[in-house]
Amino acid sequence: MHAGTEPDAAFGSRIPPVYLSAGFVFDDFDQARDRFAGDEPGYTYSRSGNPTTAAVERRLAVLEGGAVAPNAEAIVVGSGQAALSVALLGILQAGDHVVSATSIYEGTRGLLRDNLARLGIESSFVVDANDPDAWRRAIRPETRLLFAEPIPNPTNDLVDIEAIARVAHEAGIPLIVDNTLATPYLLRPFEFGADIVVHSASKFLSGHGTALGGVIVDAGTFDYSARPDSFPHLNTPQRALAGRTYVETYGRSASVAYTRQVVASRFGPTLSPFNAFLLQQGLETLSLRVAQHSRNALAVAAWLEGRPEVESVDYAGLASSPHHVLALKYLPDGQGSVFSFTLRGGEPAARAFHDALRLFSRMTHLGDVRSLVLHPASTTHTLLTEQERLANGIGPGLLRLSIGIEDADDLIRDLARGLAAVRALEPAALAG
Template sequence: MTTTATPYGQDNFGFATEQVHAGESIDGDAGARITPIYLTAGFVFDSFDHAQARFNGDDGGLVYTRYGNPTTAAVEGRLTALEHGVDSLLVSSGQAAITVALLGILKSGDHFLSAPSLYEGSKTLFRENFARFGIEVEFVDDPHDIDDWRRRVRPNTRAVYGETIPNPKNDLIDIGLIADFARDQGLPFVIDSTASTPYLIRPLDHGVSIVVHSASKFLSGHGASLAGVVIDGGTFDWSRYPDKFPQFSTPIGGAGSPTLTEKFGRTAYLQYTRTIIAGRLGPVLSPLNAFLLQQGLETLSLRVAQHSRNALTVARWLEAQPEVASVDYPGLPSNPSHAIAQKYYPRGTGSVFGFTLRGGIGHARILIDALELFSRMSHLGDVRSLVLHPGTTSHAHLTEAERVRLGIFPGLVRLSVGIEDEADLIADLEHAFDVLRSGLGSVVVPATREAAAERGVAVGLPLSA
């Protein structure tokens, strides 16, 4: 037996309060304050009629962990509150979240539009795997040119897609501008908000229809598990477009029965995606991983604020180095996306970004190998600082011309800045640049915090500076 914990009966708490309390349940028998890990495949029915009612969806109860579980339900409730949505669906990874979110909308023969700058794994998913399903993606050339979006709309266009903070170039899109276009065209706008989290921006508040996250990243925060989430804003009127989206306007049980929108109202999309897409394809999230995500969410604002402060300090330092040709961080006034960052991201612009070394891949190799505090790995959003060379890892399958077109130059290095002391991060980078400048490929005695301070390294700068 569980009871939902809603202090004082209010639903208008601040972000930090919601990240601790929203959606949680208290075990009414044992009194456990934290939602327990319900490691069970299924759930007992009281009677024949009870089982029938559960499968018919009449009482909203649980049937099987593939469709829902008390642990995952508590976390879904918290994410729904944090994103200002109406319902959420947890799945096994960020890629699973993107897949089921779009397959809840798209079918064979459909077409959707996307902003050009995306996580490379999403692009290959769309171009290769979705193509096998008969679903076509088309990338606009300029996401800020609404006429470019309009020209590409076809009779079979069914969705618009983008990212809040694209990885690794951080070339921000004007979310409200694209949301207005999508609404005018009668299309749902799906956005991946992994790199920003709801602490930095709530896309649903800016007209987006559906938000997805790789919850393995900042939402969990500790690099210990995988998870993904789809959050429905409940604002897109699916019933208004029965020809475009027949799955929501077709009677569930045949003639005379209600449609999904009639039965579930604003949560029709999420109900369909949970039961018909995720429930049948089976990318279920383990209750254990849901619990780990729940633990991470409780400190989300604290971590992301520190991530953003550290990243801005690091970006400023890198921009001042003569070996660096460019720094792709929107928090810098010199960045082309700075105006959009000021409009949509007053709390900061995250901590994942690239910088390009003038010396190309050779300098990137020396620098990356000389780093000691930064871990060399392909993850991001970890409390630990991470470093990667996209040209030889995440984007290695592309041709050189394709990489250049995307701005993935040989000297591009991607950082995911963690929550360590910023002075230590700067000292590690300064040490690596010293190795680079000396022309040595081996690691020498690392710089210390004191050495960084003696050389005038600026740390502790405010985000607004």
């Protein structure tokens, strides 16, 4: 709540003002020159930096960095997808290779499989993300990073990121983790060896479903000078650094400095200062919200598990989950609130349930204070073949829930309404 902000120096406003300004005036010729050269602190143009944005970056760096990464630095950008793109392009170039878990957000999978592939960057996907040898086998001489999500959605098959960080470091490369579903309240991946964390700040961090945003947090611990040939952009002299390299100039912060100065500001997915303010507001109640989200999710998942219409519930917080042991290790304070369950009766049952809900919003979004429902097989995962969907555990009767902070009894009452609609279907209408 306090990190990263000071009362405003001009008027003592307790909440820092929103600096909605494209640029910043220079007092004189010398100041303009010195700001451009980086010899004088201060701002020039909001694509390169803005005081509202910088305040929320400081807060996010403290939240993710905690005690293990006091030198962590954050960069905020316009969306979660922008955060992924900028983080990956901060490390990769044509000819490089990425190894990722298969169980990642579909947008990121598309980014790796389609967009980066067009730029000459290949990706391999590890199906059993908890088998370190599967990661080792996928690594090639040109592999430059590993990527995973600790809480994948929709099926909650948790990933043992400490084991993967070990594999990455054996190979001399960083591990990037998308921590959107856990948030730093439940899990700080740097404590388990991750080097860079990204988020869709549109979800729990902002929390209220008002603003898109994304964040990259670099722990400031990875040594990019140990294998200079793997990271040439950080180890070759730069004109902009008066002939020095990024590693010489910024040490362990070389990658985040390059990512901020060369990737984020050139590709330009700038977060609006207004959205930075909304993100800042959201972070002030992150702990309260995520604790309530997690309590509600556990209550709802346990209730669903006992219903005869429900075939299975994929929530790592349940003792019955094959991922519960990992949940106890990584998520002792709560297991998040995005999970799925599968109705007996396939798509007709899912459709009846989905359309009968009144309190849940039918939406492709998550981490909102409001509870949300989505049918992945007919929406987010339609680009997969049916075989691929089934291999990912996404059958026609599966529904994804993002549990909000409402009263759990109200949520359960709404879900009971959905199950009543399933029971009302003629038996002939039900699949399987």
